Amino acid sequence: MSMTDTLHDTAAQTAEGLPDKGGPAQPLLIVKDMQKYFPVRGGIFGRTQAMVQAVDGVSFEVKKGETLGIVGESGCGKSTTARLLIGLTEKDSGEIIFDGQGVGDSLNLRDLRRGVQMVFQDSYASLNPRLTIEESIAFGARVQGLSDPIGRAHSLMERVGLAPERFAQRYPHEVSGGQRQRINIARALAMSPRLVVLDEAVSALDKSVEAQVLNLLADLREEFGLTYIFISHDLNVVRYISDRILVMYLGEVVEVGPVVSIWEDQAHPYTRSLFSAMPSMDPENRTKTPPLTGDPPNPINPPSGCRFHTRCRFVDTVCKEKAPALRELPGRGGHCAACHLHDPDSGHDKAGREDIW
Amino acid sequence: MKAPLVEIQDLVVRFKGDRTVHAINGLDLTLQQGETLALLGESGSGKSVTLKTLLALLPPKRSEVEGGIAVNGTDVRKLKGKALQKYRGGEVSMVFQDPGLALDPVYTVGAQISEAVMRHKGVSRDEAMSTALDMLRRVRIPSPERRLKNYPHELSGGMRQRVMIALALACRPRLLLADEPTTALDATVQIQILLLLRELQREFGMGVIFVTHDIGVAVEVSERIAVMYAGQIVEEGTTSEIINNPRHPYTQGLLAANLHDVARGERLNAIPGAPPPLEERPTACSFAPRCPIAGPECRASLPDFVTLAPRRRVACFRALEAAAAE
Incomplete structure (x- = not known):
């Protein structure tokens, strides 16, 4: 593929992203009184013995273009919050409003996932070991019926610093941890999302590699006008990347x-x-x-x-x-x-x- | 000067298998009695392998070890059978990263600690149990009498790590090896464990080698730091020398990547690239491909240590030039 095609593609991609519906003053995400309890089952009949109050009445807003850092210790519900936001776990009650549209009423999950993508901590477990890197990145775009998923994957690989001619045909186990996390970031961006939830996305990386990925995240935020929710236990990292905590x-x-x-x-x-x-x-x-x-x-x-x-x-x-x-x-x-x-x-x-x- | 507690000379460790990995490539290290040294490095730099060599824990079939390792005058590589059992846990003991995996789930905490005491000190079960109780008190576990009868799964993560420390120190070793003991813990618990280790080290007067990838943790716990890269020590000095005046470009990069005093939004001065794969023994400076100031000599031969002061050394061709320029 020639360079002009790649550039053209990037432009088309932006156009295909979800449109800004609410205008700049509308927060991109409003969470109201979100609650999730997990039952603890036990005994011979497997009855509910207790409830883990993982997320209990959490409300917050994320403005367009800002980065919200979420911090807390293990068991404080930060990862559950992230999973509830993108519908990986169903919430018990509460409201999630994405750009003025209520998730579940005027915005279905499929469309929500065009707008919100997630990057997980374990870069290896979150990639399918049987798909090449190119296929992994193109997968979501293909499912959503976007044009030219492979071309899109190549231009994003280029963007996150993985030369497509060297990496496109490799499998996840053939690259290093830092490179795998770049693949996960590229995969999240393949849907042209507006909000990216990064759940401890740099925590498993070595310090010197972590700095490279943080620089990349800052560049991508600027270039694609992204909004981040950045979850981490490392306060220094959160301070560096966030606008609010x-x-x-x-x-x-x-x-x-x-x-x-x-x-x-x-x-x-x-x-x-x-x-x-x-x-x-x-x-x-x-x-x-x-x-x-x-x-x-x-x-x-x-x-x-x-x-x-x-x-x-x-x-x-x-x-x-x-x-x-x-x-x-x-x-x-x-x-x-x-x-x-x-x-x-x-x-x-x-x-x-x-x-x- | 007294004979050092630990003396490692020109240590080489290779792992054999489908492919050879040169994990440690000519490492020299000395530790005095009562000193705390942090081995600082990223994954694959060989810091955990160094600890395992000190306890002779590497699988003998798949690993090749060369060089001298002496702890308190004993040649560790010659230890076998009974003598090795006595050495492990008696002279030297270790605290692991994940206490959930290191403790035996089917025995109570008290049984595990007292077993070690009985084996090494040859005392009765009752006496060993009272030592175990005393140890639980020393690691500041609330209501220790009750905890003695608990199984590991009944304890929280921080409590389990305290038990692990009590177990390691029950036979009063001269040397404690700690392999990232706080990495799996929450921030507010991590600082408690670090301060506890610092106190116990002072109380027992033992030598400690503390492996970590976190500079902040190294600063909290140790008086000396040795920075490792690709199976070698690249810089060593007191904690304040390393933090306030790092000489090796890798150490400087690591400190910058800690983000401690970087302004928000400022571009990070990241070290490019990734550590080398170590499939061959390095013949030039391993850091040269990522180094901002590398010259032709760095890519041609291995740098020797430059001694800047007593017990302050750095393996870099450019370190002396940089020092002279200041």
């Missing part, structure tokens, strides 16, 4: 806000602990005491009231009884936190005080 703890959103605001002053005690748990990079000034003791509690029976109260050093009676709502902090550019400390009327005896931190 959302912090989750045991299935709930505890804090969300612009990166700079959160980086300067974490409003929720959990976020603060998470940040002070980052290894110090200064050998003269190492961490002296761990910010939290113990492991995160089990999401099967999460604590009552504020779910963080069992590990929080500011815990008061109200925290055990009443779950705090996500409230916007005044004058912080949309920075919200769910903590009684920031609600003067909550009844917490240290509420509203700045000197306790």
Whole structure:
């Protein structure tokens, strides 16, 4: 295929992407009160014994063209949130609105997946070992009936830095981890999506390769006008790539806000602990005491009231009884936190005080 | 100076099979008693293989080991049978990355720790059990009496890693090998385990070799760092020398890739390419194909170590030039 064909193809591809329906002011994605409980079965009859409250009343928005970073520890529901967003797991309740259209009513799953694509952590497990790289990338486009899937695959391979003449006919086991993750990114982009969900997409890569992939993601965002949801446990990576950060703890959103605001002053005690748990990079000034003791509690029976109260050093009676709502902090550019400390009327005896931190 | 606790000289490890992999290519390393050294490197750099050689854990049929490995004056490569059993777990013990796989699921935590104590110290079951209880207290497990009777699956990830550490230290080894012990843990748990290891190291006065790919973790836990690439150490020094004044271009690249103080949206100074496949023993600097300052000499021959200060060395042709230019 000649170079002009490739270029022409890239242009055609953009035209084939889902149209912008709501205009620039409409958030690309609105999630309202999303909930997902997984049953835990056991006993001889396999009856439901308990519920894992994986995602419990999560609401957030993603604006067009921004990158939202989601952070939290294992079991906090960040990956479940991602799977619910693209319909890989069915939600129990709540609403997902993609560019003004409700998923499930005016937008079906098939069309949603033209607009939203995902890249997973395990680059090997997420590729079909029996398909060549070219076939893997072209597969989705073929299923969706887009024109010239192979040509599309080649131009995307070129774009993510894998020469098609060298790599097109190889199988996933014949390339390195960093290259495989580039294939996964190319495959996600083959549908000309508007939103890409990256679930720990760089976590399994070596540091030097991770930097290359982060550079690639930044370039692609610019070039294709993409919106990212970037899930990671590495705060440094999230800070680098995101515009806003959302912090989750045991299935709930505890804090969300612009990166700079959160980086300067974490409003929720959990976020603060998470940040002070980052290894110090200064050998003269190492961490002296761990910010939290113990492991995160089990999401099967999460604590009552504020779910963080069992590990929080500011815990008061109200925290055990009443779950705090996500409230916007005044004058912080949309920075919200769910903590009684920031609600003067909550009844917490240290509420509203700045000197306790 | 006292005799070093660990002395590795010109270690070479090759794995044979359908194809040969040159995992370690001429590695020299010394560790003094009571020191904590971090082996820092990416996957395939040979850091875990180095640990396994120290415990003689490599499969003898498929691997070829050359060079000298001495721990506390004992030649590890000559150990066999009873002597090897005594050495493993008694002199030297290891903490693995995944405690869920390293602990035996069908025995209680107490039984596993006391078994090791009985084997090595020759004490009665009751005495061994009380040692196990004491160890669980030292690794700060809440209500240790109850936990002694728990099976590994009843414990959380952080708790299991604490048990693993208690098991490794129960016979008071002189050398502890830790193979990425916090990689599988959450951030808030990771820092607890790192601080615990640091405290126990001070308390027991043992030497520690800590393998990690995370510079931040290395800074938290170790006083010295050796950076590995393609089966060789490319740079060694104290933690602050490596962090504040890295000399090898690979170390510099790794530090930049940590994103610790990169401005948002700024382009990352990524190291291009990927590590070499190691199917042949390197005859030139392994990092040269990815190195921004490589010259013809780097592609022609292996760089020798340049000693910048006592126990501060770097294997790079360009390091001296760069030092002189400053």
